[in-house]
Amino acid sequence: MDNERTKELNILELKTGPDQNGKGDNMSKKKPKTNKKKRVTGAKVFASFISFAAVAFIAGVVVVSLFIVSTIAQTPPISADDFIQNDSTIVLDASGNVIYDLGEKLIETVEYEDISQSLIDAFVSIEDSRFFEHNGFDLPRFTSAMLKNVMVTLQTMNLSFDGGGASTIDMQLVRNALLTEENVETGEVELPASSGLDGIRRKIKEIYYATLLNNECIFDKKAIFQKYVNEIWFGSGNNTLGVEKAAMYYFDKSVSDLTLVESAFLAGVVNAPNLYSPYKSLTLATERTHTVLYYMNYHGYIDDYEYEQALKIPLENLFVQQSLTSEDAMPNQAHIDVVLDEVEALTGLNPATTPMIIQTAMNTELQSQLDLVQNREIANLDIRQVGNSPIQIAATVVENSTGEIIGIVGGYDYYGQRVFNRSYHGLYQPGSTAKPFISYAPAFEFLGYATSHTFLDGPYVWQGTNIQLNNWDNRYRGQVTLREAISQSYNIPAVLTYDAVNDKIGHSRYVDYVESIGFVSYANNLNAWFEAIDDSRQGNGRDALSAQFAIGGSDFYTITKELAGATAMIMNGGDYVTPHTIREVTIVNTGQVIESPYKATPVLSEAAAYLTAKTMRDVVDDNRGIDATRYVSKSYTTYAKTGTSNWSSDDSATYGVPSGSAKIDFYSPVLTK
Structure with a gap:
């Protein structure tokens, strides 16, 4: 019995006694030690994460603070005098001659006391609801706008600081008036960048x-508002700035006499004057005005009854008829207006408030002849001579090798300044003019077609x-x-070609190609329309590309500038240069020179461009003496493509014109010596 008990004790001692290293019982203590180690490790990881996050946050705050302090340290002081502009912008032609001077006469200042209360309320509601409460910031x-910017940054992978909706009225005034100050370190002007560190x-x-304006009492709120509305552009003609000029332009009344709806319109149109002008789109102008009225009601400036009554007022009944005459015509004005739009897009600055010297590529001799055409001073080029036709005209003349626009026809009766320029703002379906660029050029490039390639021109x-789909004469060949x-402008082969290219390269790549040759206005x-009607397709306008684009139809709307650019690309051996009027801009205050950024970009092979050019030469050679080609000088090698957009049966009922009659005629000629 004792021996057995001794064996049991020995066995127990063997199990629980010292291990070979003399460290006691591993088996009985291993599990608790393991569990304890796991709990300690998890806590340490969490603590380390919190510590790292805290350090990173503090470091981030320090870095941001240093960045802010450094930026402010390089920012010169300001005074009320900095908001007074004495110099003006001048525009030069290709030879360096002054062709235009933007003087201060463009602005008619109105005092705050003379501004209608409804206009003040409208601007504050849509632009800066706490304007009279904050100190400029x-x-x-700002926080709400920055959250949107974070989303844009994540989507585009490009640091965005545009602050859409973040800028107060004070900040907008500062941007317009002061952000052309010279950087004390670099000596260059600080342009209003919208992204990256510069943004x-x-x-x-x-x-x-903006906070200095308020905190140091440089201006009070009334003065800030007064300066702001006196120096912004409302889309009014004659290169005018300011709310008084705008009130006279749109409503033929002083700003002190504006009604609620008129005030709402003016407060809304400044967001995008070229888009919301009623003379360009009454629908968009109405939508924008109603948006302003909504916010006026939301912020309590008008009650529900006033809001509902205001929505019932037809906007078209408020505007005055723009009746300019030949006496308002100015030399080179159609060209100059495009220059002023382009310089604002190029620099982000308003040439009426920021003095510049703008060097353009305008050929004065050519432009003077084009002015005669648009003023109807050349009888056989005045379409009214043909049955008193109301048809309009537009043209963009491009130097193919450089992409420089050397002449512009803004339309018949182009009287006044900053009026509707059909070469730049007029969106029209190009019809068959688009065939060489949309169908046949990519077929040469991606499908290896030759000019001898054959199609079955039959029912489609x-x-x-x-x-x-029918051909223009309702026949099949x-x-x-x-x-x-292409010489006879048959529709069905063009669409068959589009389908073949689309099958080969895919829709997305086809869209990229169309955009690469400059056709972006349709998208x-x-x-703009999707955004105005709050459509789910916002931002996806480019996806509208379809087989109907092959014949210049459907949603394919373009401008003469884009057609000229695509044509020049063919003549440049497949290299595309964005058509542009400006060679360089000098900012007067600092002397900084901003050169045109538009460089040649290969988009087609030289072989594909050559074959496309050949087909455009065939259009002329195969049709001499008929149609529009009879106007082309035969002493020059000429390339061209015509196109017509017809009135539909629905249009016929709406506008009282014969169904199938020509609505738009495009002609894209190239003359070479």
């Missing part, structure tokens, strides 16, 4: 200066419909060559 508004610096300066039904198809136009 609205933190809640952040710009926003910091806006906030800093648009995909997903029962609608049949059977087997036709590509040369014949911009659709995007």
Whole structure:
């Protein structure tokens, strides 16, 4: 019994006694030690994470603070005198001659006391709801805008600091008047960048200066508002700035006499004058005005009854008829107006408030002849001589090798300044003019077609419909060559070609190609419309590209500038240069020179461009003596493509014109010596 008990004790001692290293019982203590170690490790990881986050946050705050302090330290002081502009912008032609001077006469100042209360309320509601409460910087508004910018940054992978909706009226005044100050270190002007570190610096300066205006009593709120509305552009003609000029332009009345709806319109149109002008889109102008009225009601400036009554007022009944005469015509004005739009897009600055010297590529001799055309001073080029036709005209003349615009026709009766310029703002369907660029050039490039390639010109039904496509003469030719198809402008081969290219490279790549040769207005136009009606397709206008673009139809709306650019690309061996009027801009205050950024970009092979050019030469050679080609000088080698957009049966009922009659005629000629 004792021996057995001794064995049991020995066995127990063997199990629980010292291990080979003399460290006691590993088996009985291993599990508790393991559990304890896991709990300690998890706590340490969490503590380390919190510590790291705290250190990173503190470091971030320090870095941001140093960045802000450094930016402010490089920002010169300001005074009321900095908001007074004495110099003016001048525009030069290609030879360096002064052709235009933007003087201060463009602004008619109105005192705050003379501004209608409804206009003040409208601007504050839509632009800066806490304007009279903050010191130039609205933190809640800024925070909301920054969250949107974070989303844009994540989507685009480009640091955005545009602050859409973040800028107070004080900050907008600062941006317009002061952000052309010279950097004391670099000697260069600080342009209002909207992204990246430069965008952040710009926003910091806006906030800093805006708070200085208030905190150091440089201006009170009334003076800030007065200066702001006196120096912004409302889309009014004659290169005018300021609310008084705008009130006279749109309503033929002083700003002190504006009604509620008129005030709402003016407060809304400044967001995008070219988009919301009623003379360009009454629908968009109405939508924008109603948005302002909504916010006026939301912020308590008008009650529900006033809001509902205001919505019932037809906007078209408020505007005066723009009746300019030949006495208002100014030399080179159609060209100059495009220059002024382009310089604002190029620099982000208003040439009426920021003095500049703008060197353009305008050929004065050519432009003077084009002025005669648009003023109807050349009888056989005045379309009214043909049955008193109301048809309009527009043209963009480009130097193919450089992309420089050397002449512009803004339209018949182009009287006044900053009026509707059909070469720049007039969106029209190009019809068959688009065929060389949309269908045949990519076919040469991606499918290896030759001009001898044959098509079956027969019945064709648009995909997903029962609608049949016809040629212009409602006839089919059977087997036709590509040369014949484009020379005679047959529709079905062009659409078949589009379908083949689309099948080969895919829709997305096709869209990229179309945009790469300059056709972007159709997408911009659709995007603006989608945004105005709050459509789910916002930002996706480019996806509208379809087989109907092959014949210049459907949603394909373009301008003469884009057609000229695509044509020049073909003549440049496949290299595209964005058509532009400006060679360089000098900022007067600092002397900084901003050169035109538009450089040649290869988009087609030289072989594909050559074959496309050949087909455009065939259009002329195969049709001499008929149609528009009879006007082309035969002493020059000429390349061209015509196109016509017709009135539909629905249009016929709406406008009282014959169904199928020509609505738009495009002609894209190239003359070479």
